[in-house]
Amino acid sequence: MKDYQGVVMTTPVSLGYQRQSPHGASWFIGMVLRELILRAGVSKTDVEGLAVSSFSLGVDSVVSLTQQFGLSPRWIEQADMGGVSGIVALRRAARAVQAGEAEMIACIGGDGAAHRSFEHTAANFSSWSIDAAFPYGAGGPNAIFSLITARYMKEFGATREDFARICLDQRYNANHYAQALLGHKTLSLDDYLNARPIAGPLHLFDCVMPCAGGEGFLLMTEDRARHLGLPYVQILATDELHNSFSEDPVQQRAGWACYRDALYQRAGLGPDNIDMLQTYDDYPVISMMQIEDLGFCDKGDGARFVQETDMRFDGSGKPANKLPHNTCGGQLSCGQAGSAAGYLGLTEALRQLTHSARSNQVATARTCLVSGYGMVNYDRGLCSAAAILQGADS
Amino acid sequence: MNLKEKMKRRLKLNRPSLRARARPPKQRTALGQQFTAANLPVSLSMQVCTACEHHQYPPAELCGHCLGDTLLYREVDTAGQLLSRSELHHSLWEFFKRRIRTKPWPIGSVKLRNGPVVIGHLGEDTLQTGDDVAVFSHSDASQASVLIIVSAATPIATPTQREHIVAALCLEQPAEKQGGI
Numbered sequence: 291m292k293d294y295q296g297v298v299m300t301t302p303v304s305l306g307y308q309r310q311s312p313h314g315a316s317w318f319i320g321m322v323l324r325e326l327i328l329r330a331g332v333s334k335t336d337v338e339g340l341a342v343s344s345f346s347l348g349v350d351s352v353v354s355l356t357q358q359f360g361l362s363p364r365w366i367e368q369a370d371m372g373g374v375s376g377i378v379a380l381r382r383a384a385r386a387v388q389a390g391e392a393e394m395i396a397c398i399g400g401d402g403a404a405h406r407s408f409e410h411t412a413a414n415f416s417s418w419s420i421d422a423a424f425p426y427g428a429g430g431p432n433a434i435f436s437l438i439t440a441r442y443m444k445e446f447g448a449t450r451e452d453f454a455r456i457c458l459d460q461r462y463n464a465n466h467y468a469q470a471l472l473g474h475k476t477l478s479l480d481d482y483l484n485a486r487p488i489a490g491p492l493h494l495f496d497c498v499m500p501c502a503g504g505e506g507f508l509l510m511t512e513d514r515a516r517h518l519g520l521p522y523v524q525i526l527a528t529d530e531l532h533n534s535f536s537e538d539p540v541q542q543r544a545g546w547a548c549y550r551d552a553l554y555q556r557a558g559l560g561p562d563n564i565d566m567l568q569t570y571d572d573y574p575v576i577s578m579m580q581i582e583d584l585g586f587c588d589k590g591d592g593a594r595f596v597q598e599t600d601m602r603f604d605g606s607g608k609p610a611n612k613l614p615h616n617t618c619g620g621q622l623s624c625g626q627a628g629s630a631a632g633y634l635g636l637t638e639a640l641r642q643l644t645h646s647a648r649s650n651q652v653a654t655a656r657t658c659l660v661s662g663y664g665m666v667n668y669d670r671g672l673c674s675a676a677a678i679l680q681g682a683d684s
Numbered sequence: 685m686n687l688k689e690k691m692k693r694r695l696k697l698n699r700p701s702l703r704a705r706a707r708p709p710k711q712r713t714a715l716g717q718q719f720t721a722a723n724l725p726v727s728l729s730m731q732v733c734t735a736c737e738h739h740q741y742p743p744a745e746l747c748g749h750c751l752g753d754t755l756l757y758r759e760v761d762t763a764g765q766l767l768s769r770s771e772l773h774h775s776l777w778e779f780f781k782r783r784i785r786t787k788p789w790p791i792g793s794v795k796l797r798n799g800p801v802v803i804g805h806l807g808e809d810t811l812q813t814g815d816d817v818a819v820f821s822h823s824d825a826s827q828a829s830v831l832i833i834v835s836a837a838t839p840i841a842t843p844t845q846r847e848h849i850v851a852a853l854c855l856e857q858p859a860e861k862q863g864g865i
Contacts, residue, residue, distance in 0.1 A: 421716035422742035428777030436770035490770030539795045
């Protein structure tokens with residue numbers, strides 16, 4: 291696979307996080323676009339490409355948005371792929387910039403959260419889900435992930451205390467990130483263990499809170515970013531794989547296990563050289579799966595790894611091994627803003643690597659691995675994606 | 685009262701939580717409705733590919749193995765192994781919300797000997813991961829076929845035997861609102 295030389299990511303934007311909102315998806319996407327243009331100091335006509343991800347555009351698409359926003363882009367893309375939408379949009383857009391199809395592309399994920407809209411999304415997620423998953427208790431993703439979590443716990447001996455390590459450290463990170471919807475609350479091990487049960491081994495703090503919000507960034511040529519004076523981040527390597535290991539009866543791994551060696555090789559790095567990790571944390575077991583499949587530990591060893599690793603952004607935890615993880619609190623503490631949640635890891639990595647995060651800034655952050663996971667078509671998440679990013683000053 | 689107010693009021697009164705009788709999700713795709721129809725006369729029926737013998741579940745237009753337009757419903761073996769189980773303490777659907785008030789709702793996933801992985805209601809609370817189980821279909825209170833998981837030893841050959849298990853789950857009765865509407 292060709293490298294991404296000459297293409298950079300800039301201008302991370304996260305905005306509008308709310309538990310419920312009267313606004314639709316186009317409000318969040320448009321507000322992010324406006325913010326991107328303002329912060330980059332460019333005009334609307336400079337944005338030659340637009341990649342958009344959303345679950346709640348309804349009858350509209352990225353095409354409708356071009357007219358609503360008064361844009362005439364020569365390159366558009368719609369990546370409605372939930373937890374991988376950010377990385378997939380990044381991959382498509384980076385190649386387009388490299389090929390000269392567009393010099394500057396805005397990648398934006400945004401979703402509203404109208405009253406009872408989550409119920410609607412869950413009940414109508416896919417034809418297989420409608421026919422063969424939702425009728426069984428109508429638990430939505432909680433039901434499917436409780437089955438995956440229960441099996442993982444039984445097979446590898448992971449406990450709720452192990453999952454708590456992920457949730458607690460992320461909440462600590464969220465306590466230092468202003469936009470996190472749950473960032474004003476602390477979370478103790480007792481709070482976590484005594485939370486009300488939701489589904490099987492999943493309790494309240496294992497589940498993300500659906501919310502509204504928008505996330506986005508700009509992709510452009512390195513020359514353009516320099517000219518505009520924007521701090522930027524380089525893309526060392528990326529990959530994606532869908533419906534991998536489809537023969538596994540219950541999901542315990544996904545695409546990362548197939549391509550991680552090639553990914554690290556292209557980046558010229560190994561797991562040891564990764565300063566910071568942003569995983570897709572719709573449930574803690576999925577973060578643990580990513581930690582394993584991305585080579586930070588062996589399969590089934592995730593529980594031991596999180597017990598022995600301090601995942602706080604400032605390294606203030608007890609364990610000696612440090613790996614800042616989901617440094618803004620992830621979805622578990624920020625809320626899951628539909629498809630924007632698939633951009634959260636990327637925008638957070640951008641803030642960290644350009645040293646523009648505020649009170650949750652990781653002191654020495656040069657390389658970051660961002661991974662995405664998503665789309666429970668029936669009994670498992672089908673999509674996996676990963677990107678290794680590097681701050682330009684290293 | 686003008687039309688707008690009338691519609692608003694009707695919408696408010698028609699909230700699922702206010703309905704006298706709540707039923708399980710009725711929505712199915714056209715393929716799901718065919719699954720229901722094919723399962724009415726037998727204990728378990730699934731699409732089987734006449735070209736490659738692939739058992740297709742959830743129902744699909746084409747065979748997931750050979751992509752042939754060669755799927756036909758056949759009565760199939762009910763045997764499988766329980767992959768995972770869980771109890772729902774929370775649901776997005778009023779029928780299950782009312783059921784969960786008395787007891788968490790048990791679900792499980794099964795690897796059928798014929799190949800497919802199915803999700804179903806657990807007919808017996810004692811089932812554990814790894815157990816040999818049987819899966820049969822039955823109509824629920826919304827007249828849609830759903831799958832029920834029981835232990836391999838449970839007799840499910842006759843409609844009456846299956847009826848008893850479904851009755852114990854309260855799947856055939858709508859969930860009534862207590863205390864009037």
